Amino acid sequence: MRRPIPVAEPNLGPEEEKYLLEAIRSGWISRGKFVDQLEEQFAAFCGTKFALSTCNGTAALHLALHSLGVSQGDEVIVPALTFVATANAVLYTGAKPIFVDIERETLGIDSHQIEEKITERTKAIMVVHLYGHPVDFDAVKKIALEHNLWVIEDAAEAHGALYKGKKVGSLGDVACFSFFGNKIITTGEGGIITTNDKVLANRMRFLRNQATCAGGNYYHTEVGFNCLMTNLQAAIGVAQLQKIKQFLQRKREIANLYNDLLQDVPLILPKEKDWAKSSFWMYAPILKENYPVSRDRLIKILRQKGVEARPFFVALPRLPFLQDNSLYPTAYEISERGINLPSGTTLTDEEINYVCEVVRNPLGRHQLKR
Ligand SMILES: *Cc1c(COP(=O)(O)O)cnc(C)c1O
Numbered sequence: 001m002r003r004p005i006p007v008a009e010p011n012l013g014p015e016e017e018k019y020l021l022e023a024i025r026s027g028w029i030s031r032g033k034f035v036d037q038l039e040e041q042f043a044a045f046c047g048t049k050f051a052l053s054t055c056n057g058t059a060a061l062h063l064a065l066h067s068l069g070v071s072q073g074d075e076v077i078v079p080a081l082t083f084v085a086t087a088n089a090v091l092y093t094g095a096k097p098i099f100v101d102i103e104r105e106t107l108g109i110d111s112h113q114i115e116e117k118i119t120e121r122t123k124a125i126m127v128v129h130l131y132g133h134p135v136d137f138d139a140v141k142k143i144a145l146e147h148n149l150w151v152i153e154d155a156a157e158a159h160g161a162l163y164k165g166k167k168v169g170s171l172g173d174v175a176c177f178s179f180f181g182n183k184i185i186t187t188g189e190g191g192i193i194t195t196n197d198k199v200l201a202n203r204m205r206f207l208r209n210q211a212t213c214a215g216g217n218y219y220h221t222e223v224g225f226n227c228l229m230t231n232l233q234a235a236i237g238v239a240q241l242q243k244i245k246q247f248l249q250r251k252r253e254i255a256n257l258y259n260d261l262l263q264d265v266p267l268i269l270p271k272e273k274d275w276a277k278s279s280f281w282m283y284a285p286i287l288k289e290n291y292p293v294s295r296d297r298l299i300k301i302l303r304q305k306g307v308e309a310r311p312f313f314v315a316l317p318r319l320p321f322l323q324d325n326s327l328y329p330t331a332y333e334i335s336e337r338g339i340n341l342p343s344g345t346t347l348t349d350e351e352i353n354y355v356c357e358v359v360r361n362p363l364g365r366h367q368l369k370r
């Protein structure tokens with residue numbers, strides 16, 4: 001019997017155990033040297049001046065937005081297709097997420113549709129490098145400059161992805177990453193914020209630690225947060241970051257292998273723009289009209305065959321608390337037809353071959369063995 005094939009499992013080894021044990025034995029479990037190391041090394045990896053760790057990626061987005069001054073009555077432009085956390089972080093500040101449809105090829109925000117959504121209340125544009133492919137950043141940046149808006153990158157899925165040779169996380173005013181268990185690298189729960197803006201970095205450092213004044217004994221001048229990463233999480237993160245190049249290489253090999261094996265199947269296969277290098281966080285093809293079964297049926301068939309697959313995110317304006325009066329045809333269509341196939345770095349080529357056998361022939365005889 002083969003093992004169930006997971007959609008994305010963490011890739012942990014003896015280095016993670018060693019650093020974690022070191023953190024435990026040192027007694028430094030909340031603050032500690034691994035937190036400093038992870039921040040220094042992640043900033044170097046992204047090519048930014050600063051990196052600030054947080055307890056998760058959602059908290060990172062919230063802290064970044066709040067620290068930029070986004071608040072009640074403001075609007076933040078976000079893509080209609082992303083994980084719910086992108087919009088939730090906006091809502092926590094009291095601001096309203098304003099959706100813009102996505103473009104088919106990058107699955108990122110369609111810059112041509114941004115300007116019609118800008119009002120006097122708009123404070124920021126939050127882009128998402130969905131499933132690891134960078135957005136067409138220059139087009140967004142141009143609009144942001146013209147309208148004096150912040151640009152925030154939700155890079156939760158895109159550690160190491162490149163836009164015109166530059167690392168994502170170094171493109172916008174500020175960027176947020178997630179270290180959840182299924183992301184490119186993990187700390188269990190965890191997140192990190194990158195920026196080149198010293199004033200913003202200091203503001204975020206202050207606010208993430210209960211707005212504690214320097215040298216003041218329990219003196220606080222405003223409402224702060226506690227969204228710090230523990231030294232235990234960071235110990236795992238330092239070990240993970242040492243292996244990120246291998247992980248990204250393996251993700252790319254997996255995507256290439258899928259693309260080879262699925263070429264003649266009625267799927268739209270993920271393709272990088274010539275200016276982009278994806279992190280290939282999730283291998284994310286889209287079923288064409290003439291694919292033999294529906295997306296949801298395919299997921300069920302895969303599950304019966306011991307393969308875990310996931311649907312694309314539900315387009316956010318379809319969620320009851322995020323509905324509005326506009327239409328987002330591309331986001332709706334792609335959300336309904338997209339699938340995430342197993343993409344973890346622990347997968348073997350043989351396992352990918354097996355997944356492709358089922359995807360190539362979902363109604364094939366092997367299905368009846370059940
Ligand atoms: C994972 C993810 C987040 C949230 O990260 P957590 O660490 O789970 O809080 C935010 N945005 C996107 C696009 C994500 O995929």
